[in-house]
Amino acid sequence: MKKVLKFALLILVGALVIWTFWFLWQKSRPKVKKYEIEVVKTGSIEKHTVATGKVDPRNEILIKPQMSGIIAAVYKEAGDQVKAGDVIAKIKLIPDMVSLNSAESRVSRAQISFDQSKKNYDRDSKLFADKVISKEEFERTQLQYNNDKEELKTAKDNLSLIRDGVSNDKSQISNTLVRSTINGTILDIPIKVGNSVIQSNNFNDGTTIATVANMNDMLFVGKLDETEVGKVSVGMPMNITIGALQDQKLTAKLEYVSPKGKEENGAIMFEMKAAVKVPKGVYVRAGYSANAEILLTKQESLITIPESCVEFGGDTAFVYVLKTKEPQAFTKKQVKLGLSDGIKIEVKSGLKLKDKIRGAEILEKKPDAPKKEEKK
16 A cells, blocks of 8 residues: 555656646747738828817907996896897996086076076966067067076986986986897806996996807817917818817817917917807807817828838838748838828838738737625
8 A cells, every 4th residue: 555655656746847847848938929910001191180279259248337336236147148238237326426516506506597487488478468568578588488498407417417327318328227239148247236337448448247249159269389380271170179068079160370479388389269160059158178170181092001010210110021921920121101190101112002011919818817706
């Protein structure tokens, strides 16, 4: 029995030694790499550039008051649709006390004159009817009465303008009512009831009551790097991608490129503007961040290969052409390259259609680790 166990142990040790030598021999053998095979074919290459920016209305109109005072009422809010002439807010006038006292005094004097003229007119009307006074004398009295009546009305209107900012017969066109000057959407109303506002003059821009814009006329406003700005021109089409509307692709046409650049973070950037076409049913808010993809050039029927297949040595480009399929063997070949879009690249010389070249290395898949059973 002991001899059998000893013999079995020797066999086991021998097998272990043989397996160890075999394992070390396998590890020492050079690993054979396998590569994907790419075929040279014809295709088109498009060269794009991307500009970052935002979408804004073409014109944002600032509504200013025509008089100074205090906001008495606000009738609209941001997001409301308005038409030209719609009332947005009402201003309560704070009158100057000297002007107010002068206007009140004028009304008092005009009232006294009118009362006296009315008495004279009533008396002379009876005398003229009884033919006691002449027609000329009655007409003078009538003229004075009409003049004093008009002066009283004017004095009262002047007092109303100074005290309230509006006269009785022109209340519909009062300067106290702040109205929209265009059709559009209210973007912002930065004032509240009780705020003091001032009118625009030579020394002050005035208080902004509201900002109104036509949201159907939108612009993409972005920046282009100096290395790309020379490749674009007015009229170029572009695709707009808005961060908040990932499912929507908008089209636009380049309208403006700034003739002067500005330095930003060490680079010279040029402002650009493009008219955005907004489809029906899509609501674009002012200030959305967006990217514009601009097609710089497009060429058809080019001999192309994947750019990842190219190796560079200094100023020279190489590819590896398939020599034998099994085992894989390749020949290094110099090529002359052309246009690239970052994925495909044009081959001007060195290859012909249907040539097969070396692509990416095929990596062996590692077996998935067994999943541990969850404890119930």
